[in-house]
Amino acid sequence: NAGVMQxxxxxxxxxxxxxxxxxxxxxxxxxxxWYRQLPEEGLKFMVYLQKENIIDESGMPKERFSAExxxxxxxxxxxxxxxRGDSAAYFCASSPTVEMSTEAFFGQGTRLTVV
Amino acid sequence: GIQVEQSPPxxxxxxxxxxxxRCNFSDSxxxxxxxxxxPWGQLINLFYIPSGTKQNGRLSATTVATERxxxxxxxxxxxxxxxxxxxxxxxxxGGKLIFGQGTELSVKP
Numbered sequence: 001n002a003g004v005m006q007x008x009x010x011x012x013x014x015x016x017x018x019x020x021x022x023x024x025x026x027x028x029x030x031x032x033x034w035y036r037q038l039p040e041e042g043l044k045f046m047v048y049l050q051k052e053n054i055i056d057e058s059g060m061p062k063e064r065f066s067a068e069x070x071x072x073x074x075x076x077x078x079x080x081x082x083x084r085g086d087s088a089a090y091f092c093a094s095s096p097t098v099e100m101s102t103e104a105f106f107g108q109g110t111r112l113t114v115v
Numbered sequence: 116g117i118q119v120e121q122s123p124p125x126x127x128x129x130x131x132x133x134x135x136x137r138c139n140f141s142d143s144x145x146x147x148x149x150x151x152x153x154p155w156g157q158l159i160n161l162f163y164i165p166s167g168t169k170q171n172g173r174l175s176a177t178t179v180a181t182e183r184x185x186x187x188x189x190x191x192x193x194x195x196x197x198x199x200x201x202x203x204x205x206x207x208x209g210g211k212l213i214f215g216q217g218t219e220l221s222v223k224p
Contacts, residue, residue: 033212035214042201042214042215042217043201043203043214045211045212045213048210056210056211093212102163103146103163105160106150106158108156108158111156
């Protein structure tokens with residue numbers, strides 16, 4: 001029973017390029033949450049998705065960031081035209097229910113470095 | 116929204132010492148978890164503890180939901196305990212976990 005799987009583990013992009021981060025939830029989970037951790041800070045909520053729906057995107061920057069969770073395949077967090085300030089660790093969690101009221105497990109994260 | 120405050124922000128211990136980390140939250144919660152982020156950045160689940168007391172080896176945790184705080188106890192600390200400890204809560208409005216700023220623990224040999 002694999003946990004939450006994220007890839008890649010490390011991603012280096014030049015300024016202006018696009019970054020795509022993938023998250024496969026735990027088996028049987030249909031709800032995915034993305035968090036961002038800037039250096040020396042805690043985790044900040046970005047977006048919550050259910051299959052084919054965005055439920056809460058209150059933590060997403062208004063520009064350049066988008067997320068999807070298609071019917072088939074992993075959830076994707078997409079960052080267009082990356083800037084140095086996007087360098088961070090991006091974590092994904094999944095849950096079987098509409099909210100994180102049961103124990104939440106996080107993936108190992110993707111560390112994005114923008115050069 | 117719900118506020119989560121952790122204390123102390125930093126803690127340095129000699130190996131073998133005990134410590135208590137605190138998490139205060141501003142509203143009733145449906146979920147509270149403690150995580151350890153190791154020096155490699157991985158988030159390790161320690162406790163799922165919306166109320167009551169749990170123990171796992173040298174670690175234990177207590178949440179007093181009515182008084183809106185949780186405590187994480189580390190006994191006989193080891194250098195491998197170093198890292199950042201996060202408390203995260205789910206408020207009654209539901210949705211997502213809200214994280215505190217963490218306590219950075221350094222255990223010296």
